[in-house]
Amino acid sequence: MKRISFFTLLLFFLLQARTGFSWDKVTHSSLQQPQPDTGIAEDPKENELIEEVIKSKTPPQKEKVQYFSQVTRYGFKNLFAQYSYNPMLPYSSQVNPNAEAYMQDYLHAHSKSLLKMKGWGQPYFNLMDYILSQYGLPRELKYLAVIESNLSTQATSWVGAGGPWQFMPYTARDYGLIVNNVLDERRDYYKSTHAAARYLLTLYRQMHDWLLVIAAYNGGPGRVFSAIKKSGSRNFWALQYYLPEESRNHVKKFIATHYIMEGTGGITTAGSMNPNIDPIGGMNPYDNKPVLTDTELETSAIQTISGKYNSLVITKNLSMEISQFNRYNPLFDNMMASNGNYDLRLPTDKMELFLSKKYQILNECIQMLLGENSIPNQQTYYPSPSSSKGKKKKS
Secondary structure (H helix, E strand, O other): OOOOOHHHHHHHHHHHHHHOOOHHHHHHOOOOOOOOOOOOOOOHHHHHHHHHHHHHOOOOOHHHHHHHHHHHOOOOOOOEOOOOOOOOOOHHHOEOHHHHHHHHHHHHHHHHHHHHHHHHOHHHHHHHHHHHHHOOOOHHHHHHHHHHHOOOOOOEOOOOOEOOOOEOHHHHHHOOOOEOOOOEHHHOHHHHHHHHHHHHHHHHHHHOOHHHHHHHHHHOHHHHHHHHHHHOOOOHHHHHHHOOHHHHHHHHHHHHHHHHHHOOOOOOOOOOOOOOOOOOOOOOHHHOOOOOOHHHHHOEEEEEEEOOOOHHHHHHHHOOOHHHHHHHOOOHHHHHHHHOEEEEEEEHHHHHHHHHOHHHHHHHHHHHHHHOOOOOOOOOEEEOOOOOOOOEEEO
8 A cells, every 4th residue: 555645645635625625525426416305394292292192092182183184284285286175176177287197097997886985985984084083184084995995894905904994903903903813993993993093193293295194004104214215305206116016006096086086076866856755655754753752752862963874773772672763763764865864863861872872883884884784783793813704703
């Protein structure tokens, strides 16, 4: 090795001081390029409140829900021009142009089944909207359950993810669900949606972009952070090809599903008949009053309900005769089917029981509707751990 003379070193340092010359610049200037800031400014309040929700495993209080709504409202900034979808404006004028080609392809392949789901899945969507709103989350996130499981409580992936939100067992337990050889709450729609809301809040705290959250939900946060680092961007459209293909397509399926569900109108019904008119007798169902005694009227209570409630499921859970229920609530199933709401009347003790089990009963009604099963003897069914053929076991 040749020795460097004192005068050479002195000349080098003098040159550096005079001109700003740096050996580091010589060796790395051709390798380093200016990168955009891919970090996120930490918000201590946001972190604290989300951590509180995760630990308590309960929805936040009202004032905190409003805070989360403000925090998460900008999460679709890379999908919609005004951060969220406005049903009053043309879909194509709002959505990112990068999404349009994929939406059209997906529409041709899946529109029929998804349009049918708009009808039969409405009870599920209503329940999800209610739960997501409790956490200040955008209602659009319900479509994640569509692409995860097709809204099936019995869905199980080859790697062991289960339920409508496709939780792995360890993640389910982290977010408050019981998963063991006897009970699997991933398949309880009400409880799993609450867990999914908490998990989505956790991912949003890391990503601050819902498209990236959906990618992370599929492939894990690590793969998304790697794509951010490699691309130098937090914009899904800029980093998408640094993601695994499955995660990239997961995001596009979500976008296309949202387009089909929100951007192409509702399910049309044949004919122009007034739904309040009985096609057989021509009478208005609203004119049908309960045939009750004065004592029964005085000892009953009324509660307006909405959703796909079924009279047989209600009476089973309340240990009530269907004939008695029909006296208190004439044309209940017909009115719920045509209008989606009803002023439910029950004896006071039965109403208290109904209110305490309201969402549990709705969950069972929805499972019955989606599974096209007869009324089950128990409220929730879970797959037997010893069976690989999808047999069901009562909990």
